[in-house]
Amino acid sequence: MTVAPFDLSRIGRGLAFASAVDDLSTALDHSTSVVVSSPPGTGKTTLVPPIIAGRVSGRVIVTQPRRVAARAAARRLAQLDGSPIGSRVGFTVRGERQVERSALIEFVTAGVLLRRLLDDPGLDGVGAVVIDEVHERALETDLLIGLLGEVRELRDDLVVIAMSATLDADRFATVLGTDAAPTPIVTQTVPAHPLDVRYAPSPSARLDERGVTWAFLDHVARTAVDSHRGLAGNTPEADALVFAPGAREVSEIARRIRNLAPELDVRELHGQVPAAEQDAVIGGRGPADPARIIVTTSLAESSLTVPGVRLVVDTCLSRAPQRDAGRGMSGLVTGPTSRASATQRAGRATREGPGVVVRCVDERTFAAAPARPAPEIATTDLTDAALLLACWGAPGGAGLRLVDPLPTDSLNDATTVLHGLGAIDADGRATDDGRQLARVPTDPRPARALRDGGALVGGPAAAEVVALIGGELRVADGDVTSTLTALRNRRSPDARRWEQEVRRLMQFTSHAGDVRGGSDQTGLIIALAFPERIARRVDHSAGGATFLLASGTRAGLTGPLAGAEWLAVADVTRAQGRAAAGTGAVIRSAAVISESQAEQAATHLITDRVEAKFADGRVVARRERRIGAIVRSSVPVRVQAGDGGRDAIRRALEEQGLGVFTWSESAEGLRRRLALLHREIGSPWPDVSDAALLGALDSWLGPELATLATGTPAARIDLATALRRLLPWPAAADLDTLAPERLEVPSGSRIRVTYPPIDDPSARPVVAVKLQECFGWAETPRLVGGRVPVLFHLLSPGGHPLAVTDDLASFWAGPYSQVRAEMRGRYPKHPWPEDPWSTAPTRHTKRRAAQK
Structure with a gap:
């Protein structure tokens, strides 16, 4: 059956990108990959897919960073094509799919295509992939670019288009x-x-310790109403877009605008708005409908075209994921919008004619904003990305052509989480469990809770909790259990979306039963997802409580859960203010959990061992039962010399550092010599920095660890003997030649060499010697096989510095005459010859030297 081609002239009518059709066709004649760069609103999302569909055999997949954009783009193209949605143009997003086998073009979110690639790495039946909005640098889009690069190595017929x-x-x-x-x-x-x-x-200030201020939201609402009324005189049909950083601010600004201007049609547009309402906003309004003010998040920044907009009011604030390396968590942080994003927002006002943008900051503040937004790959949690790459066979992105590499610290945190879930092996490859988790369209941690929790409490109960904590639903007062009850009883406006998500997740659990419950089951499912966030209360006051998480983070909490002893935390993020209780972090959502259930969910974090520390130079120890950083019991014990005691002392040294020891002159000198050899030569000379020594305690301090366990004070440990265990044989035989302890000077004295501190790579070895002992010495000695010249501190007979030089010949030929003129009257008993080249070096006075 022959499929009718798309009518490009009809689809492209009125679209600016229609003028670039020939250029795109020419590029595709010579390459199976093309980058399309075109301003927002020019029609590239609408026109490029049907152009490609006419040139390839197979379906054209078009990715969008957001679900609402994928749905809107598909419906718009189907409308222009005159075909029912799904028949020739369809879409697939999380929880919704309208696409038939006959479809030539399918719009999807990037996440949908990533998981499809795991099941079908060759993309059978797909002729082209169009990756839209690549400039937004969403993590999933960046990953797609890397994975599709490998697919193209196997399929030279696959067309890939990136649009920016x-x-x-x-x-x-x-x-x-x-x-x-x-x-x-x-x-x-x-x-x-x-x-x-x-x-x-x-x-008033835009932000304070609690976030966006109420006073600023008042200002934004008044500005939007006043600006719209001012514009309406000239353009009465104009709609307005008001950009806010998040759903909470959108709702608050919209409520204020409704109070100020009841005659206006005020709409909200963000990820938590039901799909039908999102589509109604994007679809525009009829000629008889009142003017609209649409309050939105960055959702409408570049991937959507909202018709009728001639006014943009911009808070110049954005909310983006940001990883807190110190606390091992990620959260959404509100900050200044980048100038590039603000320009995108402003461009929404000029799609159909002259427009106005009102920025709710002054020009200086705007100019000080970042030039561009940070790529998500650099700021967000990488657990899901790391598992996907492991399943693909490229752990950490190895071998992929990525726009930016995955940051090492974030990747290490992600692999630690995946190891705890049993999702990857020691080599970073995906296990069978990992591949199962990767196919659940949610983060691996809630996926694990769905799988394991279903076996404990039943599939429906587990799916209900995961649908709440893994989605974009609001948790009232931070209490997951009460929010779940409201959803089950349909007392929440989010109930319909939540039920849809529960049904979707039920497809990925094989456990039947309808074991519904309260806090016990809810907390257990959360703890299975985030065992490192199991928390115990450590402080409680009228203003709230402080909890210690198993990860070691302290976080504040106010509200009904503040009195709980144990919590399973679903969301913890960076914050300030009273709720953070001085910790810098705040618990956003959680459920009560029992101690026994905490043990059940976090078996891999449970320890029962001796912990030691150094106090006044001696080892003291306690036997501690812990869940991660949470101490459940602690009793004093004597350290034993066995493996348990050695391990405890090793951990104490790793925590407290090598400063617990008294470094003798010989030990410090040897360490400095080895540090210089490592810096200048490298292997086989060992790294003796604090980090390296602490990371290899057994290889050089093994016997001493047992000695410390018997009660020997740290001050009595001979570190020089311990360090000599690191000497590389047979190269160690050259130690005194390459880096001698002492250097013989012309007078016959053997002067100690002061080697540079290990943490100062620019410093040089120093020899401090009396000037008279170096008469006639022309060539400055060099250490480490001639690599490093010695720096001489030439001293007066009284031991005071006279000159510093690493070029003795130049010193005798120049500065020496000035030193001689100043010093011979002060030290008349010592030789100060006019010709230092011909005078015998001496460490004695002139009289004593003459007697010898």
Whole structure:
């Protein structure tokens, strides 16, 4: 059966990108990958997919970073094509799919395609992939670029198009291209409608320790109403977009605008709004409908076109994921919008004619904002990404052409979590359990809770909790249990979305039964997902409570759960203010859990062992039962010399450092000599930095660990003997030649060499010697096989410094005459010859030297 092609002239009518169709076709004649760079609103999302569909055999997959954008783009193209949604143009997003086997184009979110790749790495039946909005640098989009690069190595017929709304095209062309040449770029620009840029700074601060201030939200609402009324006189049909950082601020601004201007149609647009309401906003309004003010998150920044907008009011604030390396957690942090994002937002006002943007900051504040948003790969939690890459066979992204590599610290944290879940093996490869978790369309931690929790409390109960903690639903007062009760009883506006998510998740659990319950089951499921977030209360006051998490983080909590002894925490994030209780972190959602259930969920974090520490130079120890960092019981014990005692002392040294020891002159000298050899030569000379020594305690301090366990004070440990165990044989025979303890000077004296501190790589070995002992010495000695010249501190007979030099010949020929003129009257008994070259070196006075 022949499938009718898309009517490009009809679809492209009125779209600016229609003028670039020939350029794109020419590029595709020479390459199976192309970067398309075109401003937002020019029609590339609508027109490029049908162009590609006419050139390839197989379905065209188009990715969008957001579900609402995927749905809107599919419906718009189907409407222009005159076909029912799903028949020729369809979409697949989390929880919703409208696409038939006959579909030529399918819009999906990047996450959907990533998981599809795990099941079908060759993308059978797919002729092309169009990756839209690559400039947003969403983590899943970045990963797709890397994975599709490998797919193209196996399938030279697969067409890949990357579309960007900014000027980053060269960067993506390099990644999508080959080592020989970047991929071609198709650029399309259009004359911009005039944009009137205004600034309306708030008299009050935008942010305080609690987040966005109420006073600033009041200001934004008033600014939106006043600006819209001012614009309405000239353009009565104009709609307005108001950009806020998050769903909470969207709701608060919308409520204020409704109070100020009841005549306006105020809409909200964010990820928590039901899909039907999102679609209604994007679909525009009828001629007889009142003007709209649409309050939105960054959802409408670049991947959506909202018709009728001629005014943009911008808070110039954004909320983005940010990893807190010190506390081992990630959270959404509110901060200044980048100037690039603010420009994208402003461009929404000029899609259909002249527009106005009002920025709720002053010009100086705007100019001080970051130039571009940080890529998600650099700021967000990488657990899901690391598991996907492990399943793909590229742990950590090894071998992939990525726009940016995965940050090492974040990747290490992610692999630690995955090891705890049993999802990867020691080599970073995905296990069978890991591959099962990766196919559940949620983070691996809730996926693990769904799998293991279903066996304990029944599939439906586990799915209900995971649907709440793994989605975008609001948790009232931070209490997951009460929120869950409201959802079950349909007392929450989110009940319908939650029920849909529960049904979706039930597809991934084989456990039947409807074991519903209260806090016990809820807390257990959360703890199975996030065992490192099991928390115990350590402080309680009228203002709230402080909890210690198993990960070691302390977090504050106010509200109904503050009196609980144990919690399973679903969400903890960076914060300030009273709720953080001085910890810098705050618990956003949690459920009560019993201690026994905490043990059940976190078996891999439970320890029962001796812990030691150094106090006044001696080892003291306690036997502690812990869940991670949470101490459940602690009693004093005597350290034994066995493995348990050695391990306890090793951990104490790793925590307290090598400063617990008294470093003798010989030990410190040997360490400095070895440090210089390692710095200048490298292998086989060992690294003796604190980090290296603490990481290899058994190899050099093994016998002493047992000695310390018997009660020997740390001050009595001979570190020089211990360090000599690190000497590399047979190279150790050259130690005194390469880095001698003492250096013989012309007078016959053997002067100690002071080697540089181990933490100062720019310092040099120093020999402090009386000037008279060096008469006639022309060539400055060099250590480490001639690599490092000695720095001489030439001293007066009284031991005071006269000169510092690493070029003795130049010193005798120049500065010496000035030193001689100043010193011979002060030290007349010592020789100060005019010709130091011909005078015998001596460490004595002139009279004593003459007697010898």
